[in-house]
Amino acid sequence: MTHPPFNSDAVTEIRDLRTGTPLWAQSAPRSPGHRLRHSAKADVVIVGGGITGAMLAETLTRPGLSTIILDRREPAHGSTMASTALLQWEIDTPLVRLADSIGFQRASRAWRRCFNAVSTLSQLVCEHRIRCDFASRRALYLAGEVMGADELGEEARCRQAIGLPSTFLDAKELGAGFRICRPAALISDGVADVDPARLTVGLLRRAQRRGAGIFYPEELAEVYPSAACVGLATASGKELEARALVFATGHELADGVPANGHRRTSTWAFATRPQPQSLWKDGALIWEASTPYLYMRTTGDGRIVVGGEDEPFSDEQERDALLPKKLKALQRKTSQLFPALDVTAEFAWAGTFGESDTGLPSIGAIPGMANCYAVLGYGGNGFTFGVIAAQVIAAELTGSPDPDADLFAFRP
Secondary structure, X not given: OXXXXXXXXXXXXXXXXEEEOXXXXXXXXXXXXXXXXXXXEEEEEEEOOOHHHHHHHHHHHOOOOOEEEEOOOOOOOXXXXXXXXXXXXOOXXXXXXXXXXXXXXXXXXXXXXXXXXXXXXXXXXXXXXXXXXXXXXXXXEEOOOOOOHHHHHHHHHHHHHOOOOEEEXXXXXXXXXXXXXXXXXXXXXXXXXOOHHHHHHHHHHHHHHOOOEEEOXXXXXXXXXXXXXXXXXXXXXXXXXXXXXXXXXXXXXXXXXXXXXXXXXXXXXXXXXXXXXXXXXXXXXXXEOOOOOEEEEEOOOOOEEEXXXXXXXXXXXXXXXXXXXXXXXXXXXXXXXXXXXXXXXXXXXXXXXXXXXXXXXXXXXXXXOOOEEEEEOOOXXXXXXXXXXXXXXXXXXXXXXXXXXXXXXXXX
């Protein structure tokens, strides 16, 4: 390679992604893979072995693209492990508000694309019998200070106008159906929940069976972008060459990736003991139109997983020190919704994730870095956006650009 290195140190930031003990850690399977023993070539090198990297690898290996995954940690053991894994197509930014920001047509395309992404992932899991505690659900979006009953009614009408399965519930209907006292809610079909670590490892194994190389712990130290290919070097001195490089590193941003409109947010979560007799109707995913908002789900063994209390900072020490305080706040809010629940925390954890101004991710080519791509800005839809990222980048690399790529392209 004759091109100078893009960075001679670590190419991506090194951050403490989570603290505490996530529920999923108790039963997380070992990821496939091992150390990189020699230099190699591939069509695509993916940096990051979380849910997005796994989705990319599974999708890119389908048409036969040779693929390598590098991760500084064991795959599925970074931010993915801290996820509460609500597979929702409802974007953090309501449809009516996203339409005000980017126009109704573009907002509608984004929302429909998210709906299709959850459907795609659901079909993949079921068709290939990926053992990850996948369960189809409904989603309940509760009125709060961000959106009251009238705005939820407008939101329901807009969603229904573009074919999305959401129904408005008034206070009486909400109380009768879920025994929740709120002015209104939206009930939506087509969502799910899952064990995030087991899903990620399942996808990685599928990619590995098609020939993908999974290497960890490996630190990417140098990147040499060029019009012909991308050269890379690891901290251990191994060299790689690829037709394309994709950064799927979450909020551990890579040098040179634009971060306009992107910010880091800390979040907290806990899981109760199993109490299947106390669960609400159908185990619906629940979240609320408030800031900070509360979200909750159930698990196959009858636990309640609760998260939220998000704050816009990413200092690891401050985030970790707040865990006891945030846990109490989440428990109090949960008890207000469901007084009969035992909210004692058997597991509690904190993590950091990326967000964007619109709630949409940034997916695509990195300006000024030939043949390099990245995925940023997940909000509460990391798994959904991971599916879209895999579709968009796979389409680009196979010569059939995705029709929605413009919705997610990096801003200059």
